[in-house]
Amino acid sequence: MRLNKYLASCGAASRRGADELIRSGRVKVNAAVVTEPGARVETDNDTVTLDGKKVTPVSKMTYIMLYKPKGCITSVRDDKGRKTVYDYLDVEVPHLVPVGRLDYDTEGLLLLTNDGELANRLTHPSGEVPKTYLVRAEGQFPEHILAKLRKGVEIDGVKTKRSKVKLLEQDEKEGKLLVTITEGRNRQIRRMFEAVERNVVFLKRMAIGELRLGGLARGKWRYLRDEEVEYLKRL
Numbered sequence: 001m002r003l004n005k006y007l008a009s010c011g012a013a014s015r016r017g018a019d020e021l022i023r024s025g026r027v028k029v030n031a032a033v034v035t036e037p038g039a040r041v042e043t044d045n046d047t048v049t050l051d052g053k054k055v056t057p058v059s060k061m062t063y064i065m066l067y068k069p070k071g072c073i074t075s076v077r078d079d080k081g082r083k084t085v086y087d088y089l090d091v092e093v094p095h096l097v098p099v100g101r102l103d104y105d106t107e108g109l110l111l112l113t114n115d116g117e118l119a120n121r122l123t124h125p126s127g128e129v130p131k132t133y134l135v136r137a138e139g140q141f142p143e144h145i146l147a148k149l150r151k152g153v154e155i156d157g158v159k160t161k162r163s164k165v166k167l168l169e170q171d172e173k174e175g176k177l178l179v180t181i182t183e184g185r186n187r188q189i190r191r192m193f194e195a196v197e198r199n200v201v202f203l204k205r206m207a208i209g210e211l212r213l214g215g216l217a218r219g220k221w222r223y224l225r226d227e228e229v230e231y232l233k234r235l
Contacts, residue, residue, distance in 0.1 A: 062223070073085070089112075111224075135176070
């Protein structure tokens with residue numbers, strides 16, 4: 001098995017995250033540092049360690065949905081002392097990692113799992129998994145502004161993919177919109193609106209594919225149902 005796939009099967013990280021761990025020299029196979037993600041390992045005979053600790057395949061996969069509040073980060077720990085999403089989980093699950101990110105000021109649906117293969121599939125750009133957000137932004141949203149957002153805008157010189165944008169409400173000061181994107185670029189929704197000179201004042205992820213936040217309260221979590229896990233595996 002490829003080393004990056006093995007680490008993902010152990011829940012140590014997603015496949016892309018495993019690549020970074022390996023290239024940074026934190027992974028050893030039989031006490032020797034290996035920096036090539038594609039290196040082969042014999043799962044029955046080789047000993048793999050991460051930061052000196054042996055890693056083995058996860059025996060039980062866990063899948064959690066959290067309503068992430070704003071004011072916390074999607075990380076295991078923070079050197080600035082800010083809250084993390086793990087502060088809201090009253091359960092101990094080895095190698096539980098977030099599936100993607102929501103920034104500090106964004107709230108809504110966040111998945112966490114120790115299934116590294118699924119995490120990789122849901123976050124890899126080739127998957128084009130749709131994610132739907134409720135957006136409140138300052139200013140007016142005439143049709144030509146909506147058309148720009150739908151067709152794609154430039155962020156760091158690269159045009160975003162087409163998106164679905166529906167104006168729900170509009171008053172004198174701001175608009176409320178439902179936006180669905182199939183990418184996961186850093187702070188993408190906020191930067192899309194900045195590109196059309198609109199400032200986002202509220203951002204909430206409502207759904208990943210057809211998996212919705214539903215009536216879950218802020219800061220609360222639940223295990224995914226079997227049919228929800230199977231749905232995600234089909235995306």
